[in-house]
Every structure is written in structure tokens, then in C-alpha cells.
Amino acid sequence: MSDSQTPTEPEQLRAEIEQTRTELGQTVQELTAKADVKTRAKQALGNASGRARQKLAGVQNRTAGVVAEKASTAKQQLANSNLPAPIRRPLPLATIAAAATAAIITVVVVVRRRRS
Numbered sequence: 001m002s003d004s005q006t007p008t009e010p011e012q013l014r015a016e017i018e019q020t021r022t023e024l025g026q027t028v029q030e031l032t033a034k035a036d037v038k039t040r041a042k043q044a045l046g047n048a049s050g051r052a053r054q055k056l057a058g059v060q061n062r063t064a065g066v067v068a069e070k071a072s073t074a075k076q077q078l079a080n081s082n083l084p085a086p087i088r089r090p091l092p093l094a095t096i097a098a099a100a101t102a103a104i105i106t107v108v109v110v111v112r113r114r115r116s
Contacts (some may be wrong), residue, residue, distance in 0.1 A: 052111055059107045067100045 005012050033039075071091060 048115070052115060056107065056111055059111075060104055063103045063107065066102060067096060067103065071096045 006018060074091060
């Protein structure tokens with residue numbers, strides 16, 4: 001029952017056996033990696049965490065831009081109004097900073113609740 005592709009020389013047989021062992025070892029390593037649920041879960045968590053951080057950074061940048069734009073518009077409207085000087089007060093910087101901080105905190109809380 002000799003196959004025409006089966007080598008007959010001992011050295012060729014040994015080389016073929018060694019190659020088969022190497023391929024089998026690689027296959028076992030790949031299957032082990034797929035079966036390692038803990039590591040795969042950590043990788044998935046890391047990926048999800050990275051995506052959430054990117055989204056949060058984007059929201060923070062947009063929020064900061066919107067707040068700055070609205071503050072600038074309000075300041076310009078106050079400057080152009082015909083109100084007496086004591087009534088025309090621009091928004092204090094602390095108020096603007098508090099509004100931006102509140103917006104960022106709200107976004108962080110929403111993102112964390114969605115992840116849970």
C-alpha cells in the first residue's frame with residue numbers, strides 16, 4: 001500500500017514528519033488562542049474602551065467649540081446692544097467654564113452608563 005507521493009528514503013520521511021509536526025504545533029497554538037476566552041475578552045474590552053475614549057474626545061472637542069462659539073456670540077450681541085453700560089455685562093469666565101465642565105461631565109456619565 002505504497003503511495004506514489006510518499007517518500008521512500010528515511011531522510012525524506014524524517015523531513016516530512018518534522019514538517020507535519022511543525023504544522024500541527026502551529027495549528028494547536030491557533031486553536032489554543034481561539035479557545036482562550038479570558039484573553040479574547042480582555043482584547044475586546046480594550047478595543048471597546050479605546051473606541052469609547054475616541055468618541056469622548058470627539059464630543060469634548062465639539063462641546064468646547066460650541067460653548068466657545070456661543071459665548072463669543074453672546075458677548076458680541078451684548079456689545080452691540082443699546083442697553084446701558086451697567087446692565088451690559090459679559091458672561092464671566094467662571095460661568096462659561098462651569099457650563100463646559102457640566103457638559104463634559106454629562107457626556108462622561110452617559111458614555112459610562114451605555115457601556116454598563
